[in-house]
Amino acid sequence: MTSFPDGFLWGVATAGHQNEGGNVHSDIWFLENTTPTLFRERSGEACRAYDLFESDLDLVAGLGLSAFRFSVEWARIEPERGVVSQEELDHYERVVDAALERGLAPLVTLNHFASPHWFSAAGSWLAPDAAALFAEQADRVMARFGDRLEAVVTLNEPNLEQLLQAGDKLPPVAEQLKRDMLAAAARAAGAERYFASNVLPAEAQADFQEAFTVAHRAAKAAVQARRADLPVGVSIAIADEVALPGGEARRDACRAAVYDHWLEVARDDDFIGVQNYERTYHDASGEVVPEGPRNGMGTVIEPASLAGAVRYAHQVSGVPVLVTEHGIQTDDDAQRAAFIPAALEALGEEIAAGTPVLGYCHWTLMDNFEWIFGYGPKLGLVSVDRDTFARTPKPSAAVYADAVRAARAVPAAG
Template identity: 30%
Template sequence: MSGRGHSPRTAPVLSALVLVAALFQALPAAAARPAIPPGFLWGVATSGFQSEGSFPDSNWTRYVARKATGVTDPYKDSVDFRHRYPQDIALAKGLGVKVFRTSLEWARIEPRRGVRDPRELAYYDDVVRRVRAAGMRPMLTLDHWVYPGWIADRGGWDDPRTGPDWLRNARFLVDRYKGQGVIWITFNEASQHLYHELRARPMSPAQLATMRDALLRTHRAAYDMIHRVDPGAPVTSNVAYGSVLNGLFDAALFNQITDKIDFIGVDYYYGANLENTTAVHSLTGEFWRIDPEPEGLYYVLRNYQRRLPRLPVYIVENGMPTDNGKARADGYTRADHLRDHVYWIQRAIADGVKVMGYNHWSLTDNYEWGSYRPRFGLYTVDVLKDPKLTRRPTDGVAAYRSIIANRGVPSGYVPKQRPGWCSVEDPVATCLARPPAPPAP
């Protein structure tokens, strides 16, 4: 809350709002119902550039080299997933998850146009093989914001040849991994891809529009191609939930492809309400200063389901950063964050939302697009100070393992983070009514 004064005319209104807020804050959280179905897809997520290390020439290695906007730390070799993936896949298996998400990096596979690197293909082949051998389903992202240096030399998505070249690479990969139970993601968070390119290249408004149109056309073509090559494989492009800016985030790609997705892939990290406006820290990249709003996930899931009732919903990414691995000042831990969000997923399922899966971002800490300071990992890794890149478990490891084993949080669980008043995610439901009550057991 700010320390600004208020005029006498606004004082009665503000007093009334404070009273209503106090009433809402006094409401006890309702008991969760054990509603996670047996076939629910628990997973972990990561991406190639952010975790692999030893990365070849690409748009992002160039952004890091010239310290583009937002880049503060050297890339080094990130957490070296490229050479430690057997151990990391084993860590994921130990959690009990059934989905392992990563990306197939075009820059690694095709370092020069028309020339594929057999060593890197063997690496990805082994990743997929080990994921499946560990009893997990691969969720493979074809584009997680990174493209080869030779594409950058041609102007990235400005060049009309990029879309066809992207599709040629995608067709090769889908054919290579077809029939292996893959869940395909075409473009990760198109809105954020556009945003990062706008900042890091940078781009003009005309270039931004050109890139958006190219992503749209390419996704639509990729969807049809994947269904021809790998029939029955689910396909989507996951959307970043953007709180007050969500309309713009959806407009980047999602609104135009709802007929070309098999499930709604949602990435939810934070929301906002009149008692919690800390989401403003996202504008400065200080994500660790944001106070989570777990109940916002409930409203986001419900709203997307209402918009597209025929499709199931998958939380493709959800997690909480800490500041360089330090404990939060408010005592809220990764375990609390996991349990609170799963509680609201259970509430959404109990209220009829067809939630098919949940991925925690991320398995380990990684390179967060210019910085190692935000730590999202279930296993924390100090890239800048620990040459051994030791994976150290956070309290989220035991919590997630227990959640998966017990199919959610127990009946009677009370979220540590209490619901705030008047959520941006659904003002109609939250500003004039109490939080949703679960159905009777």
């Protein structure tokens, strides 16, 4: 392994709705239970991480890691507008303290897609007071345990829909089902319209990008009003866009449509969160899928994609990078075990070349609820029995731990 900077954060990333279970006051829960629905199955008890977080943190610490990224679920803390649950704030404070007790730096995401049902029924992020409401949530989180956090991510992948549309990731039938589901949800909620952060119609993209931007800045201001030294950023979904001969214009157009807005916003932030899972190739005619072993997303497995995404994110934003998610969707854990050290080696070389990277969080700790795709996709270092919720580390978990140990053993450059 090449050297990594002193103080580099080695961690895993998780998300509340995908892991905790029973997020009944959220918009995603409401959409899962809407007819028709785009969700293949309901989240239900998820991985029961709400109750099992201490043993889950033991797993993380047992891998020799130093950071834990998780989301504080707004829908739990404010299940009804203006009704704040001190018990839920107590719960997340216990998670923060339990992480610190195990030597894990808490990295908190304020919104990992799921929002309160009442918020989405009242116009979601397009409502005039959306940013102010989000800032209030950020403030109450900071007031309770902001003094113990390592970094804050405001929004998780606010550019996800642009990425899906740029690559035609969802077929037209799915786009129509999305519209039908949102219309049905609005009727059921007695609302004029209904949205969720990761379920947005194509024609609303520009409006949501503007609204997300205002909300991000408002939340950042609220966080740093409480603690000016706390690093704050936004995390974006970003593929490593590669131009084949003649494909430069198409690659650049994709970057401009999907990433550049947020990379420019990040120029005023403390870091840019990079969430990378694939490399995309472009020639003069469009996107090209080369031959080679594929991951569960259907793209060629390319460990160096993370380094490429990190490089571009820093080039445009000018701020340090925090890898808030990176992993591989596959049922074959041997692929994951080979993928992780190769990706980290390439990342280390990028750091050695001068790109500042604060840390790396693997997505994800355990197989979980992958949104509209349900429990089918496997991205975890740990498997979860769907009946007993027993956790079983996969061989890739030990491989990741070994890679981290090896990276720490190499003297830092300079």
